[in-house]
Each structure stands twice: as structure tokens, then as C-alpha cells.
Amino acid sequence: MKSTIVSLTLSLLFSVFNTNLALASIEIKYKKPYDAAEKRAMKEIKASTSNETLQDLSKKLFPFKKALTIQYGGKEGPLYDSEIHTVFIPYTFYTDAIGYFKKNDYKKKYGTEPKKAAMDTLLHTLLHEVGHAYVYEKNIPILGKEEDAVDNFATILLIEYVDNGGEVAISAADMFDFESKDRPDYYEFDEYIDDHSFDLQRYFSTLCLVYGSDPETYKGLLDEIEKDYVGERKEFCEFQYGHISDNWHRYLKPQKSK
Numbered sequence: 231m232k233s234t235i236v237s238l239t240l241s242l243l244f245s246v247f248n249t250n251l252a253l254a255s256i257e258i259k260y261k262k263p264y265d266a267a268e269k270r271a272m273k274e275i276k277a278s279t280s281n282e283t284l285q286d287l288s289k290k291l292f293p294f295k296k297a298l299t300i301q302y303g304g305k306e307g308p309l310y311d312s313e314i315h316t317v318f319i320p321y322t323f324y325t326d327a328i329g330y331f332k333k334n335d336y337k338k339k340y341g342t343e344p345k346k347a348a349m350d351t352l353l354h355t356l357l358h359e360v361g362h363a364y365v366y367e368k369n370i371p372i373l374g375k376e377e378d379a380v381d382n383f384a385t386i387l388l389i390e391y392v393d394n395g396g397e398v399a400i401s402a403a404d405m406f407d408f409e410s411k412d413r414p415d416y417y418e419f420d421e422y423i424d425d426h427s428f429d430l431q432r433y434f435s436t437l438c439l440v441y442g443s444d445p446e447t448y449k450g451l452l453d454e455i456e457k458d459y460v461g462e463r464k465e466f467c468e469f470q471y472g473h474i475s476d477n478w479h480r481y482l483k484p485q486k487s488k
């Protein structure tokens with residue numbers, strides 16, 4: 231009897247311990263900002279709901295066994311360092327994104343404030359980097375480019391679990407488009423072997439999933455595509471969204487989507 235009580239108590243303690251672990255699965259840290267612009271960025275990131283959204287999603291769908299650290303600030307990143315299980319996001323990633331959205335008249339053209347669009351891009355990037363961490367910790371087999379797989383991870387989670395997540399993903403896609411316009415028209419050969427797809431591919435792949443998730447709401451989203459091919463691409467995107475979503479859900483905690 232005594233041993234039953236002991237083991238019950240132990241298992242109870244263990245489950246409490248486990249719950250706490252799951253709750254603390256993503257830890258957020260801020261490095262000292264270098265200048266006033268970084269200080270402002272830190273303040274805005276702290277005031278946003280991005281970290282909370284990320285932590286909630288992780289708790290619900292992709293908990294980590296070993297607590298993952300998100301380190302804001304510094305010069306490196308965005309990247310995930312598997313040796314120290316840490317994601318690095320410089321403040322300049324967010325401030326540069328605001329610059330891109332301003333330069334491209336985002337508010338005037340699409341009605342979204344540059345700061346909001348930059349925060350959307352940050353959330354997509356956080357999910358992308360955390361996707362790398364999840365792939366690493368879970369040892370998820372990647373048969374292709376891991377960068378594409380975790381872009382999909384970010385977009386699927388936004389679409390399915392975040393309010394207006396489709397719009398958030400579209401802001402992030404537009405950022406890929408701006409970056410693509412900002413570079414030479416050709417690629418060096420080494421870039422063809424890079425694990426990242428080209429920015430314009432990342433732009434269209436993201437839009438493809440958003441369109442495929444809800445063709446009615448997003449019916450104009452793929453209008454840039456040549457008329458001769460757009461019908462065929464739209465069909466593909468509907469298939470692709472279902473396919474990618476099903477496959478990611480094999481590795482996420484079972485949930486009903488929103």
C-alpha cells in the first residue's frame with residue numbers, strides 16, 4: 231500500500247513537473263539594444279502578441295522536451311543554432327522589415343501599416359526558425375529542402391491557428407517579394423545549391439498555401455500568374471495545401487483546427 235501511495239505521489243509530481251516543462255517550452259530573452267532604433271524595436275516586440283502567440287502554439291501543437299530559447303538582439307540571425315537550442319533574431323530584422331514595407335508604399339497599396347506588416351513577418355520568421363528547432367528535436371525526416379518544409383510549417387500554423395493568419399502570411403510573402411526585387415536579376419551558381427528556395431519562389435509558395443486553404447476568400451491572390459496557367463496552378467495549390475497540412479499534422483499534437 232505504502233509503495234502504491236509513493237508511486238502515485240511520484241507520478242503526480244512527475245505529471246506536474248511535465249506540465250510545467252510544457253508551459254516553459256519557449257523562453258524569451260532580450261539582448262541590450264545597440265542604439266535608439268533597436269531600443270524602440272525591443273519595446274514594440276515586447277508590446278506585441280507575437281511571443282505569446284508563439285508560446286501558445288508551441289504549448290498546444292509542438293511542445294519541446296528541452297526548453298527552447300528565443301534570443302532577440304545581437305548581429306546574428308534570424309537562425310536556429312541546434313547546439314545551444316536557441317533561435318537568434320536581431321532587432322534589425324524587424325526594423326529592416328519596417329523599412330521595406332515603407333519603401334514599397336505598403337499602407338497605400340494594401341492598407342496595412344508597415345509596423346503591423348513587419349510584425350507579421352517577424353511572427354512568420356519566428357515560426358520558421360522554431361520549425362527548424364522542432365525538426366531537429368523530433369528528428370523529423372526531411373526529404374527535400376528543410377527551408378521549404380519550415381516555411382510551410384510557419385504558413386500552415388498561421389492559416390490554421392492564428393486570427394487573420396492568412397493575412398499575416400501574405401505580409402511575410404510580400405517581404406520575400408521585396409527582397410527579391412532588391413537583388414540582381416541573376417543568381418550565382420552556388421545559390422542554386424543553397425537550401426533556401428529563391429525569394430520569389432518563397433513568395434509564391436506562401437501565397438499558394440494561403441490560396442489553397444480558402445480559394446473563395448483569396449480568389450484574387452494568384453492573379454499575377456499568367457492567364458494560361460493560373461487555373462492549373464490554383465488546382466495545384468488546393469491540393470498542395472491539403473497535402474502539406476496533412477503531412478505536418480502527423481508531427482503536431484492532435485488538435486482540431488480553428
Ligand SMILES: [Zn+2]
Nearest residue numbers: 358362377380
Ligand atoms: Zn531557415
